Structures are given as structure tokens and as C-alpha cells.
Amino acid sequence: MKTVVILDVMQHSGVTFGTSGARGLVSAMTDEVCAAYAAAFLNVIRPSFKVTRIALGMDLRPSSPRIVAACAAALKEQGVQVDFCGALPTPALALYAQNEGIAAIVVTGSHIPFDRNGIKFYRPDGEITKADELAISEAVVQIGQVSGDLPAVNPAALNQFVQRYLDFFPKDAFKGLRLGVYEHSSVARDVLRTILEGLGAEVTSLGRTEQFVPIDTEAVAEIDIQRGKDWSQQYHFDAIISTDGDGDRPLISDETGNWLRGDIVGLICARYLKANKVVVPVSCNTAIELCGEFATVLRTKIGSPYVIAGMQQVASGEADAIVGFEANGGFLVGSRFSRDGSYLAPLPTRDSILPALTVLAAAGSGRVSDLMQGLPARFTASDRLQEFPVASSRQLIETLTSDPEALLRYLAPEDAQPVDCDTTDGLRIRFNNGEIVHLRPSGNAPELRCYCEAGSEARAMQLVQRVLGKIKG
Structure with a gap:
């Protein structure tokens, strides 16, 4: 046996906790x-829980x-007995662990680059x-x-996940719909098809690959924007x-192939479920408040642990209809919902399947693009500078926060002045x-990462490109 100090592991390997798991x-x-x-x-969970079995799952990296x-x-x-559930969406493993009352570990790097991976933990x-x-x-x-060798795969987790949605939505709810599934290397590609059919x-099926x-x-590649169209x-x-x-964040297009923003998808899903309390990260579109459909809107730091903590914070009783979602579209169900005599159990972890299905259900016999009608005219766009060290990002944000001239030079739209500064997570300026x-x-x-919000989609994207262009040089 060998004694291992995790702080030493983090320092020497660079494998540390981010917004969601160790990566x-x-x-x-x-x-x-x-x-x-x-x-x-x-070791950390054993003092609080009797742990004899842990569910394990993974993505397709x-x-x-x-x-x-x-x-x-x-x-x-x-x-500890290992209950290996194979390659499956992260929310499917989380649902299974919740139903079984056991802990879970999922190996996934989600959307991050190919040369990286991660481990996410569930009590x-x-x-x-x-x-x-x-x-x-x-x-x-001590290790x-x-x-x-990997154990044999237990299919129960995938089966429970499929049944969750076949039971909640009406039979033949999507009869007559022609849908494309952009499969690429998503671990959810087969289960998504099973549920939709x-x-x-x-x-x-579209774009399936083993690479x-x-x-x-949140930052759809230009090639995928064109593919959708x-x-x-x-x-x-x-x-x-x-x-x-890993199947915990959705990507959904309308009938023209235009990909919808994740926070707008979340808003549509929350409205379909008739939620009364919504918890979202600070980066989400302000249409959530402006639409006036939710009694409570709480904004948090970015990351599902903060959203989950926020859902627990706003919980008050049986009348609660609580959901959370992120700008990436990942949707969390914080309380039990019912619709047309069917019930949906809580699943307080990011899920991609529910928001995709509710967008289709909300559109009904109309077009997905019609769902945008009546929403406040607020549009968000986002992009990122890759291979930009975290230390450099923090230094830049510190400079912008303390130097008004630098803030105006890098961030301010033409002839605009800042009126509000939010440092909940990074630097968010309203002009x-x-x-x-x-x-x-x-x-x-x-x-x-850069997120911008404006009165049109084109303007929001123009702002993103302008800001990142100035920072890049």
C-alpha cells in the first residue's frame, strides 16, 4: 500500500477541481x-453514508x-462493490444512483478538448x-x-433513464415530426434516438463518428453552425x-437549422413545466426575469454545484416548482412535477434530454422558431479564447475591475458607459x-470565456468578436 496526499497529486499532476469535477x-x-x-x-463520504456499492459510468473518450x-x-x-453501468449519459448514471440510493462516479471530460478528461462524483x-x-x-x-479489467455492464441505468421520459410524455407525442440527431461522439446518441422514436x-442519424x-x-463551432443549416x-x-x-448539455435547432441558445432552451423548458422558482448562473440571458413568468429568479456563480445550492436555498414547501438551468442548456429538476396525469421526479444534475423533449412538446403542431415569439428581445452570444492561461484571465479581470480606462478600452460598446458591475463570477458589466x-x-x-447580451443576435455576436479581438491583440 502507498500513502498518497491529494494536495500533492493536484500540485504535481495539474488534475484539479473545476466547475464540475476533477479534470x-x-x-x-x-x-x-x-x-x-x-x-x-x-473516504470523504463514508462518515456520512454506508457505502457498500458505487455506480460507475463513462463517456466515449x-x-x-x-x-x-x-x-x-x-x-x-x-x-466496495462496483456497479458498472457502461458508456451512458451522465444524467442517466445520476438518476440510477439516486433511485438506488448509492454513490456514483462518472468518467467524462464533457465538452473540453480531446487531450483532457475528468472524474465527476455523486454522493x-x-x-x-x-x-x-x-x-x-x-x-x-492508501492505495x-x-x-x-472492467466489470460486466449493468443495463439498468440506461433502461431507467429511457423510461423516465417515455412515462412523462404522452405516447406518440412526436408522431409526424421529422428529426435529425447529430450524433458525433456523444455518449447520448443512441439513447436519444431510442427516446425520440x-x-x-x-x-x-447525422454525423456519427468514432473519433x-x-x-x-455555449460556443458552437462555425462548421457545426453551417452543418445545422x-x-x-x-x-x-x-x-x-x-x-x-457526456449528454448533460443539449444542442437544439429550429426548423431552419439555427441552433438555439442554451439559456433560452432552459427558459422554454421551465415555462413548459410551469416552474415558479428558477435558479440560473449569472451568465444567463436577462429574458428570464423580463418575461415575468417566474415568481423567483435567483442568480449564482457558474457551475452546477452553485445552481444546486441555489435550488436548496429557495426551497420552502410543497408548492415549490423548482428548476435550474445554465447558459449551456443543462437543465436541473429540483422538485416533483406533474403534467396531464404524468409525473417527473427530481433530478438535480444537468440533463440534456428533458430540455430537448420539452422544446419539441412546447412547439406542438407549430414550428420551433415560433417559441421565440413573445419572449423579450434579448439575445446572447458567447465564445472563448483557447489556450489562454487561467492566471492570465484572472490578471486581466483584476486590471479591468480596478482600471476604468482599461474597462472602457476593452469592453465598452461604442459611446456606452458602465452602469453596473457584477463580480459574482468573473466580471459582468451592464452598460x-x-x-x-x-x-x-x-x-x-x-x-x-466571453458572454454578451444585446437587442439582436447579430449585435451580441459582434460584441463578443469585438471584445475577444481586442483582448487577443
């Missing part, structure tokens, strides 16, 4: 590093099976908290065996549905012309 370069995520994190997670095997070896050595009562992350970081563990849709594609639903013209779809790599510019370091990769 790092694949080359740094050695079997020993991954086994140590799994053992540390187990080539590095994921090896990392799962290392985690499984560490858990078995600690006397028996849901996602770990920031306090849990700190405790894991400070843990000292021995750090590799081995189970609800009556005619589904066409990993890091789809970022081309596929729509070629096949005359009612909509195109996709997800990020006197109503436009918003928000900069923050990514919590998952060396990237600087």
Missing part, C-alpha cells in the same frame, strides 16, 4: 492519480475505459458540494492496486437534436445602452 490532461491522469481521487471520494478501470480497482480494494444524495471538493483535496489515502418521431468531437454548446435544407427537419460529449459584456476564466480548461 486535467489525459497524460496527467495516470492510473495512480485516478485511483487516489476515487479513494479520497470514498478513448481514455475513459482506462480511468474507469483505475477507479474500479481502488474501490474494490476498499471493499448517495446527489452531486458533491464545494465543501466535499475541498475535503477530497485535503485527503490522505495499492490501480488497474484491472419511442415517442413517435421519425429520426435520421471524439468536443462539442461546446445544410442538414435542415437537405432533409426538411422540424428540428435537429444533439448533446455534448447604459442595455448591452452586457461578461468575461470569466473557464473552470475546466485554459480558456477565457
Whole structure:
């Protein structure tokens, strides 16, 4: 047995906690590093929970099976039964763990670049908290065996996930719809097709590949923007549905192939479910408040742990209808919902399937683009500078916060003046012309993200390009 100090692991490997789980370069995520994190997670939750079984799952990255095997070896050595659920969407594993009352570990890098991966942890009562992350970081563990074979796959988690949606939506709810599924390397590609066809849709597979594609639903690549339009013209779809790599963030187009913003998708989903309390990160579109449909809107730092904490904060009783969602479209269900005699259980972790299905259901016999009618004319756009060190991002934000001239030079729209500064997460400036510019370091990769909001989609994108262009040089 070997004694491992997690703080030392973090310092020497660079594998550290970001906005959602521990992530790092694949080359740094050695079997020993991954086994140590799994053992540390187990040590942290054991004082509060009786842990005899842990569910494991993974995405389709080539590095994921090896990392799962290392985690499984560490858990078995600690006397824990490994319930291996195979390659499946992160929310499917979370739902299964919730239903079974057990902890879970999913190996996924979500949307981050191919050379990286990650490990996300769930206690028996849901996602770990920031306090849990700190405790894991400070843990000292004993590890021995750090590799081995993968166990046989238990299909129960995938089956429960499919049934969740077939039970909630009416039979043949999507009969007559022609839908494209942009499959790429998403681990949700097959289950998404199963659910859509189970609800009556005619589904066409698009863009399937065995090479990993890091789809970022907040910064859709130009090639994918064009693909959406081309596929729509070629096949005359009612909509195109996709997800990020681990299936917890949706990518949804209208009938023209135009990809919808994730926070607008979340707004449509919350309205369809008739939520009365909404929790979102500070980066989301202000149409959420301006539409006037929710009694409570709480804004948090970016990351699902903060949204989950916010949902717990606003909870007050049986009348609660609580949801959370992020600018990336990931949707969290914080309370039990009913509609037309069917029920939807809480699932307080990001999910891509529910928002995709509710957009289709909300459109009904009309067009997806019609759902934009009646919403406040607020449009968001976002992009990122890749290979931009986190330290550089923080230094830039510190400079902009303390130097009004620098702020005006880099961020201000033409002839506009700042009227409000929000430092909840990064730097979010509202200007006197109503436009918003928000900069923050990514919590998952060396990237600087920029979010802008304006009165038109074209203007919002123009602002993003202008700000990032000035920062880049």
C-alpha cells in the first residue's frame, strides 16, 4: 500500500477541481492519480453514508475505459462493490444512483478538448458540494492496486433513464415530426434516438463518428453552425437534436437549422413545466426575469454545484416548482412535477434530454422558431479564447475591475458607459445602452470565456468578436 496526499497529486499532476469535477490532461491522469481521487471520494463520504456499492459510468473518450478501470480497482480494494453501468449519459448514471440510493462516479471530460478528461462524483444524495471538493483535496489515502479489467455492464441505468421520459410524455407525442440527431461522439446518441422514436418521431442519424468531437454548446463551432443549416435544407427537419460529449448539455435547432441558445432552451423548458422558482448562473440571458413568468429568479456563480445550492436555498414547501438551468442548456429538476396525469421526479444534475423533449412538446403542431415569439428581445452570444492561461484571465479581470480606462478600452460598446458591475463570477458589466459584456476564466480548461447580451443576435455576436479581438491583440 502507498500513502498518497491529494494536495500533492493536484500540485504535481495539474488534475484539479473545476466547475464540475476533477479534470486535467489525459497524460496527467495516470492510473495512480485516478485511483487516489476515487479513494479520497470514498473516504470523504463514508462518515456520512454506508457505502457498500458505487455506480460507475463513462463517456466515449478513448481514455475513459482506462480511468474507469483505475477507479474500479481502488474501490474494490476498499471493499466496495462496483456497479458498472457502461458508456451512458451522465444524467442517466445520476438518476440510477439516486433511485438506488448509492454513490456514483462518472468518467467524462464533457465538452473540453480531446487531450483532457475528468472524474465527476455523486454522493448517495446527489452531486458533491464545494465543501466535499475541498475535503477530497485535503485527503490522505492508501492505495495499492490501480488497474484491472472492467466489470460486466449493468443495463439498468440506461433502461431507467429511457423510461423516465417515455412515462412523462404522452405516447406518440412526436408522431409526424421529422428529426435529425447529430450524433458525433456523444455518449447520448443512441439513447436519444431510442427516446425520440419511442415517442413517435421519425429520426435520421447525422454525423456519427468514432473519433471524439468536443462539442461546446455555449460556443458552437462555425462548421457545426453551417452543418445545422445544410442538414435542415437537405432533409426538411422540424428540428435537429444533439448533446455534448457526456449528454448533460443539449444542442437544439429550429426548423431552419439555427441552433438555439442554451439559456433560452432552459427558459422554454421551465415555462413548459410551469416552474415558479428558477435558479440560473449569472451568465444567463436577462429574458428570464423580463418575461415575468417566474415568481423567483435567483442568480449564482457558474457551475452546477452553485445552481444546486441555489435550488436548496429557495426551497420552502410543497408548492415549490423548482428548476435550474445554465447558459449551456443543462437543465436541473429540483422538485416533483406533474403534467396531464404524468409525473417527473427530481433530478438535480444537468440533463440534456428533458430540455430537448420539452422544446419539441412546447412547439406542438407549430414550428420551433415560433417559441421565440413573445419572449423579450434579448439575445446572447458567447465564445472563448483557447489556450489562454487561467492566471492570465484572472490578471486581466483584476486590471479591468480596478482600471476604468482599461474597462472602457476593452469592453465598452461604442459611446456606452458602465452602469453596473457584477463580480459574482468573473466580471459582468451592464452598460447604459442595455448591452452586457461578461468575461470569466473557464473552470475546466485554459480558456477565457466571453458572454454578451444585446437587442439582436447579430449585435451580441459582434460584441463578443469585438471584445475577444481586442483582448487577443
